[in-house]
Amino acid sequence: MTTQREKAIRLRELHQGPRILALPNVWDCAGARLVEEAGFSVVATASASMSWSLGYPDGQSLPREEMLFMVRRIAATAQVPVTVDIEAGYGANSVSEVIKTAQGVLDAGAVGINLEDGDGDGGLTDIAFQSEKIIALRALGEFAGIPIVINARTDVFHAGILEPDEQFPEAVRRLNAYRAAGADCLFAPFVTDAPMISALVRDLHGPLNILAMPGMPSLCELEAMGVRRVSTGPALFLAAATTARRMAEHLREDGVCRTAGPGSIIYPEMNRLMMRVTEL
Incomplete structure (x- = not known):
């Protein structure tokens, strides 16, 4: 059985290369199991995706308690390390509130966080202040005996x-600080050039994380450039939502319930993936 501390150490090690750490960000247990089954070594959440799935707009509108409930389910479902997007930590103006959120993440079984510097x-x-x-987060990890992996994001x-x-x-100044x-x-989203x-790789003093976006270099190219982590953000949720909308439109317009296409996941397969969840 891998301990939470061992998972945190492993997550930190994965940022050192030589392979790039690719993270298809999920929002629930099903996504966590699909990502793990596909062979990814880490499960990461996306705040926007989790908020939308629970009926809230993005932007720290999702109540902390509901976010932590989902993290607890995801972390209990996945066998690999879990890292969580906590936005601004539910405490843009309070260090103690950020620590409260991070403690909740650790208590839920996750080992990493993504913390942004947007002020809302x-x-x-x-x-x-950031x-x-x-x-304070570093000290929390040391006190808990779980070296929580901090992914510091700038919205520059x-x-x-x-x-x-x-x-x-400004990005270099902030991220190096x-x-x-x-x-x-160090996370610098919205850069594709x-x-x-x-x-950024040259001037930053730590591993660089970027957001996967249209027009950016391929993962192989990014890896060769020295990028250490790539996140998909809400892309998986938006793709799933697009498929659901198209299927609903087909059902309304021509009365046909179409599948998502070749390779679609079928009921027995999805049910098998969830067996670990029901055994918690």
Whole structure:
């Protein structure tokens, strides 16, 4: 039986290469089992996907208790390490609230978190304050004996926050500060340009995580460039929602219940994957 501490250590090790850590972000137990069955070594959640699945818009609208309930189910279902997108930690203005959220994540059985520096009002949290949160999170992991893996995200590249010529230097400044505070990985979403990604790899003092988006280099190319982690964000949820909408439209328009196409998962297979869940 792999302990929670061992899972945390393994998750941290996976950021050191040589292979890139690809994360198809999920939102429930079914997604966790499908990702694990497909051979991925980590299960990661997406905050937007989890919020939508429970009837909330993205943007820390999902109550912390409901988020942690889902994390507990996912972590109990998966045998591999689980890392959780906690957005701004449910405490944009409070270190203690971020620690409360992270403690809940550890209690639920997960071993990693994604913490962003957006302030919820279209701006960015003060670097020193964000670093204070990361220092406190590092201390929490040490106290708990579980070296929680901290993926520090900056929203510098989010449209409208900064002018284009300000984005790169500010991203480097922020992410290196977060690394110095104790972050294990540095997340710069919304970057697809290869020269920009290469420059981030060069100037950052820790493993770089980017968001999978149309137009970005392939995983093999990113790996060769030195990127260590790639997340899909809400892409899997949006793909599933698109398929569901198309099938519903077909049923309404021509009265035919069509499958999702070749390779569709069938009832017995899905039920088999969930046997581990029902045995909890």
